[in-house]
Amino acid sequence: MLKEEVFDILIIGGGPIGIACALECKKRNWNYLVIEKGALTNSLFNYPKNMTFFSTSEKLEINEIPFISNNPKPNRDEALEYYRRVTTSNQLNMHLFETVLDIEKSSETFHIRTNKAKYTAKKVIVSTGFYDIPKLLNVPGENLDKVSHYYKEAHNYALQNVVVVGASNSAVDAALEIWRKGGRVTMVIRGAQIGDRVKYWVRPDIVNRIEEGSIKAYFNAKIEAIKPDEVIINTENGYVNLPNDFVVALTGYLPNFELLENSGVLLSEDERSIPQYDSETMESNVEGLYLAGVVCGGKETHKWFIENSRIHAKLITKHLDELQF
Missing domain, CATH: 3.50.50.60 (FAD/NAD(P)-binding domain)
Structure with a gap:
């Protein structure tokens, strides 16, 4: 004892x-x-x-x-x-x-x-x-190896189709850095805009990247399922199937x-x-x-x-x- x-x-x-x-x-x-x-x-x-x-x-x-x-x-x-x-x-x-x-x-x-x-x-x-x-998405496929609820660095996402979930500081930082390292980034955002508490010197950067199309963003959207080679999201205009290699779910x-x-x-x-x-x-x-x-x-x-x-x-x-x- x-x-x-x-x-x-x-x-x-x-x-x-x-x-x-x-x-x-x-x-x-x-x-x-x-x-x-x-x-x-x-x-x-x-x-x-x-x-x-x-x-x-x-x-x-x-x-x-x-x-x-x-x-x-x-x-x-x-x-x-x-x-x-x-x-x-x-x-x-x-x-x-x-x-x-x-x-x-x-x-x-x-x-x-x-x-x-x-x-x-x-x-x-x-x-x-x-x-x-981490707050889980609670969707099918969330347990796949390609899904992470933490983000460390961008190198391994270069040349890959990456879905970043969320619109907080961590999600915005990850999306921008992965894009700058050559990743093809799509953001899936539950709300209608980038989060209000995003750092003031970063917010214009992400807004501009989205507006110019460098980073694709689906607002008022959520993930329905994650599969080995795609992600299914529910958007205002219906379901969309995204080709996908990695999911970085930074939802808090x-x-x-x-x-x-x-x-x-x-x-x-x-x-x-x-x-x-x-x-x-x-x-x-x-x-x-x-x-x-x-x-x-x-x-x-x-x-x-x-x-x-x-x-x-x-x-x-x-x-x-x-x-x-």
Whole structure:
């Protein structure tokens, strides 16, 4: 039987907000551990290689540690370097490639089971983000090898017929980059236009490429089925069969609701599925279990970002200070 390691605070999620929480714990000499199921800042690591942030570097800083970028808006590699250096230079206590399976509260402590070990903690902070579970199309053929819900780079799509599903920043970036690398791109968009939240310096580019016919776009359309050599879409003018080699379905992602609910965290009963928490302390309805970062938004994954959820770490530790933890 595995012996349970004991900590004051166990932080689930090693992204920027999880790192911010760890820094606040270290300042107070609390015994803490961060558990991350993938690589350090796993969500950022899985972003497209050429991704550029909306925000300027100072808005991505944590714990007042300067983030120096060579660009007006930092890119993925600069962000990875920044958060890696923050973690290593502060010698944060972190376990990577370890997955939390369940969180169970008994009396005044929490028991956390992972795929590698068991832990006991007085408090738990869940900062798991939302990038790990893609929203599925739920159509026949979605399980084919040619279908991906993530986009990394364009090279393997050169000279291929590629359907990009969605009209958000990720879908627009992928469509433009694949087209520029020689892919034949068709966008399938459920709404009537490119998404309102697409980066302002990118939106004119995609609109112009669509208008000139370089990138084909079907608006008010959806995929009905995916086959080995074609995609069937339902459009305003009826069904269309598109010759196809690859489908890049960038329709959004969801938090790990199962982990939250199994831990006792209540979700709103409407379609947003927002977890219940106190906005001043970030404590959930489960006493001693706190939420931090974009997981707080439920299905409203556009609500929280690094820049506006950095404060969560300070709110949580302020509350613990007041409790004389």
